[in-house]
Amino acid sequence: MFPELDMQIGNFALSDMKSFGLSLSPLYAPARLRTEMYVLGTVQGAVHIYRITMDGNVQAVTGGSDRDIYQYTLSADGRYLVFAALDADRPGELYQMNLETGEEKRLTRHNDDYMASLQVSVPESFWFEASDGFKVQGWIFKPTGLGPGERVPLILQIHGGPHAMYTGAYSHEMQTLLAQGYAVLMTNPRGSFGYGQDFAQACRGDFGGGDYQDVLNALDFALNQFDYIDETRLGVAGGSYGGLMTNWIISHTNRFRAAVTQRCISNWLSFYGLSDIGISYTEGIVGTNPWEDPELLWSKSPLAHVNNIETPLLILHGEEDLRCPVGQGDELYTALKRLGKTTRLIRYPGSNHSLLKSGKPSLRVDNFEQVVSWFNSYLSKGVDSDE
Secondary structure (H helix, E strand, O other): OOOOOEEEEEOEOOOOOOOOOOOOOOEEOOOOOEEEEEEEEEOOOEEEEEEEEEEOEEEEEOOOOOOOEEEEEEOOOOOEEEEEEOOOOOOEEEEEOOOOOEEEEEEEOOHHHHHHHOOOOEEEEEEEEOOOEEEEEEEOOOOOOOOOOOOEEEEEEOOOOOEEEOOOOOOOOHHHHHHOOOEEEEEEEEEEEOOOHHHHHHHOOOOOHHHHHHHHHHHHHHHHHHHOEEEEEEEEEEHHHHHHHHHHHOOOOOOEEEEEOOOOOHHHHHHHHHHHOOHHHHHHHHOOOOOOOOOHHHHHHHHHHHHHHHOOOEEEEEEOOOOOHHHHHHHHHHHHOOOOOOOOEEOOOOOOOOOHHHOOOOHHHHHHHHHHHHEEEEEEEOOOOOO
C-alpha cells in the first residue's frame, strides 16, 4: 500500500528493561472518526508511534529523541493513545496522548523516588560517515562526577541481531557499567534496523567486513571526539551477534585489554546444524552452507582465528539457549584453554537466549556482577592485559 515507506514497522529496539508482551499492531482508529492506523516505527535510534493515513501520509505522533515505545493501545473512542515508553533517564512508565490536541500526559511515576537516589548518565548521540558513504549512528555515555582532565576506561558495547537497534533509552546493563566509572560506547553498524533497507541488508553476505569496520570506526570517532576516554584501557562486549562480533574483533586486533562475549557464535560450521535458525541465519549472514563452501564458513568463524586472541575473554552462556547453542561458547573456551589463553566460561542453568531480558533475576544480577568483576580486573590503572 505504501511502496515508498522505508521504515521498519514494529519495535526492534534491544533493551533489558521491557516486558515481553507485544501490542497488537497496527491499531485502527474507529471507522466513524477517521480512516487511519497507528504503528510502532523503529527509526534512527528511537521507537515512536506513527500515524498512517489512506493517502499515504506518515507522521510521528509521539516525540522525544531517545525514546523507546514498546506497548500501546487506543482508547475505545479513538481520542487517546496510551503507551509504555522508556526514556533516556528512566525506566518504563505509562503516558497518554490526546490525538486531537497533541497534548501528552504522564500517567505513572512508579520509579521516581528510587531514580532520585541514583546518578544516571544520559547518552550523547553522534553520527559519523563510513568510507563507503553510509551514515552510522552511535551514543557515548559519560560517567557522572568526572573531574577536570580525568580520563576513564571505555567499554564498547555491540548489539545482537544484527537486524535490531540500540537506542539511548535507559538500560540496567549500561548504567551498571557507568556506575563503576566506565564510559560506554554503543553504535548501530550496518545491518541494524532503523536506517532503511539498504543499510539493513548491507551486512548480509559480508560478515566481518563493513560491519566490523563500522564498529571500530565508531570507536575511533569517539576516541578523537571525547577527551575523557583513556585509549589505553578499552574493553569490548556483546551478546548474540554482538558476541560473535566481539569474538571476531579480538581475533583480529589486540587493542582491547578485556572482552566479554555472551550467548555467542564461534563456529559457523557447527552453528548451521544446531541452532534453531542455523540454516537461514548462516546462509543470510555469511552466504553459504557447509557442503557448498565449508572453507568460507570456517574462515568467517572466530574459532578459526583463535590463535590470534590475546585479549582476556569472559564467556557467558545459557545452558538452554537454542538460538546460539551453549556448545558455541564451549568450543571457544576449549580452544582458548588448550592454547593457554586467559579465559573463563560461566554456564547459566535453566537459561535461554533471553537471559538478560527475561531470565531469573538472581542470574541476571550474577551476570552483571561477573561482567563488572572481569572488566575491573583488567581495566584498572596499572593492570596489564597479559596478567
